[in-house]
Amino acid sequence: MQVSNELRDYFPDGVFSQHCPSRVLLDHVMSKWGVLVLLALSEGEPLRWSELRRRAEGVSEKMLAQTLRTLASDDLVERHAKPVVPPHVEYSLTPAGQELAAHLVPLMRWVAGHAGEQRV
Amino acid sequence: MQVSNELRDYFPDGVFSQHCPSRVLLDHVMSKWGVLVLLALSEGEPLRWSELRRRAEGVSEKMLAQTLRTLASDDLVERHAKPVVPPHVEYSLTPAGQELAAHLVPLMRWVAGHAGEQRV
DNA sequence: CAGAATCCTCTAAGATACTG
């Protein structure tokens, strides 16, 4: 394979080093609900809070709120609140989020394709 | 972007559904130490236990052991124990693990490249 | 509808010590 050294080259400090800032972003992106939210939004159309709750099946309100806040502060997700009543809020990917999702989707497809094929 | 529907097509049951087996594999792969171990091994050469501990900086013995067991049972990582004393054990990626790593590396490179650019 | 606030539980994960 020998894909790497590129990795080390790209990030001199080392993604492996304990206090590398990438660890934080990595944890956000790779978190259980973070992945699912990014994936759900990767389809292009903005989604509403309630739609996201249904898509990421099993997520609690608390975790969805937390996940969205985190991803928003990472500039991966954008929040658009229409000033109507009842409230109408939509979430979508930022350009950065779209870049990330472009990597996430094939990965997820691979994972989905291989899930259940081995003893878990 | 509109990358998806492919996702749904590929996995009819939906990767988003709560008890989809992909959730389990996803959690293993996306776990903090899982990613780092897979990444470390993606460089091609097998690594020894102690080398992995150094590479995945901050990992505890317990978590490394657990991570390796999990990844091995998912058929992503292989363990080769040479019957010598003192023990000499090497870990490497399986073919499946290499496929996965091929997706993980560009993702990680993106993450590394974007870490620290926004308020965290 | 889209959350915020609160409480509570459980387990992921770290620290430590021991061993084949």
Added chain:
DNA sequence: CAGTATCTTAGAGGATTCTG
């Protein structure tokens, strides 16, 4: 060297209630 065993705790995460 390459782990396992045990103990402990922070905090991730769930359930419920409340509100602009």
